[in-house]
Amino acid sequence: MNKRGPTTLVLGATGKTGSRVAAELVNRGLAVRRAARSGVDVDFEWTDRDTYARALDAVDHVYLVAPVMRTDFADDVSTFLGEAEAAGVRHVTFLSAYGMDHASDEIATRSVELDLQRHGRLGHTILRPAWFMQNFSETFLKPIEGTIVVPTGNGSEAFIDVEDIAAVAASTLADPARHAGAAYDLTGPEALTVSEAAGIIGEAVGHDVVHVDLDRDAWVAGAIANGVPAEYGSVLRHLTETVAFGNGSRPNGTVQQITGAPARRFRDFVSKNAAAWIDSST
Numbered sequence: 001m002n003k004r005g006p007t008t009l010v011l012g013a014t015g016k017t018g019s020r021v022a023a024e025l026v027n028r029g030l031a032v033r034r035a036a037r038s039g040v041d042v043d044f045e046w047t048d049r050d051t052y053a054r055a056l057d058a059v060d061h062v063y064l065v066a067p068v069m070r071t072d073f074a075d076d077v078s079t080f081l082g083e084a085e086a087a088g089v090r091h092v093t094f095l096s097a098y099g100m101d102h103a104s105d106e107i108a109t110r111s112v113e114l115d116l117q118r119h120g121r122l123g124h125t126i127l128r129p130a131w132f133m134q135n136f137s138e139t140f141l142k143p144i145e146g147t148i149v150v151p152t153g154n155g156s157e158a159f160i161d162v163e164d165i166a167a168v169a170a171s172t173l174a175d176p177a178r179h180a181g182a183a184y185d186l187t188g189p190e191a192l193t194v195s196e197a198a199g200i201i202g203e204a205v206g207h208d209v210v211h212v213d214l215d216r217d218a219w220v221a222g223a224i225a226n227g228v229p230a231e232y233g234s235v236l237r238h239l240t241e242t243v244a245f246g247n248g249s250r251p252n253g254t255v256q257q258i259t260g261a262p263a264r265r266f267r268d269f270v271s272k273n274a275a276a277w278i279d280s281s282t
């Protein structure tokens, strides 16, 4: 890692947003320290607080991805933020989620948002993105044998391309003073039902892709049977109910306001990533 101006610690650096945030910062000529459990610049394990100090050494800014697939992480993140403040970190950009401003402070992600306000020497920016488009190409919305199974009914969501989240995050980390104290709801440019999204993927791959709106209890039980921690079932239930009940995210112009470029369209995301669906199981 060459020291060129401020150094940003990127947590979750092997993940969907962190990998892209790190790449975007490097593109801008900024110094980056990538952290994940293994295989990048520094080994970092949320459940092992002894790993925090080394990751934070001589760091100026942090891209904060909280522990994934957990609901009990507020204390770990609070300890991390305390150490960050003591180590001289000046800014944290936190990856939260759309609607978190309305969540109970017992929800860990909301608790982290509030905790940031209590760490007065840390400047911060909160990003609250909609559901990621990359869920369709990389994770739980990826079609299997032409079917996307998720209990979202006819509700729509303004899915956002993770590339846009990374571009916004990099802007906040490159110029923290401009974004200090801000909280940004980040969306794509159009609200789509999962059925509409499936149709667009189907056009790209040349065969039908359909949405199946499974009973929510059965769907959550299936996710847990496939390895999702049982405690996380309540989160999956809440996320899908929000969309199914018509309370999904709605498009706004925040990505363009911050990056200067319009938010990427789902159709363009699909064209660019078509290889993700062109295999025998899709």
Ligand SMILES: NC(=O)c1ccc[n+]([C@@H]2O[C@H](COP(=O)([O-])OP(=O)(O)OC[C@H]3O[C@@H](n4cnc5c(N)ncnc54)[C@H](OP(=O)(O)O)[C@@H]3O)[C@@H](O)[C@H]2O)c1
Pocket (backbone or CB within 6 Å): 011, 012, 013, 014, 015, 016, 017, 018, 035, 036, 037, 038, 044, 045, 046, 047, 065, 066, 067, 068, 095, 096, 097, 098, 129, 130, 131, 132, 135
């Ligand atoms: N998907 C969506 O639609 C959506 C929408 C809004 C907000 N979000 C939020 O996005 C966040 C996830 O971000 P993402 O999608 O960029 O991440 P991701 O792709 O799920 O990757 C998780 C990252 O965290 C690292 N990690 C996993 N367990 C760890 C541990 N115990 N200690 C340290 N690092 C660990 C992983 O690295 P290794 O496995 O290599 O260690 C990886 O780099 C969540 O907080 C979620 O709430 C998601």
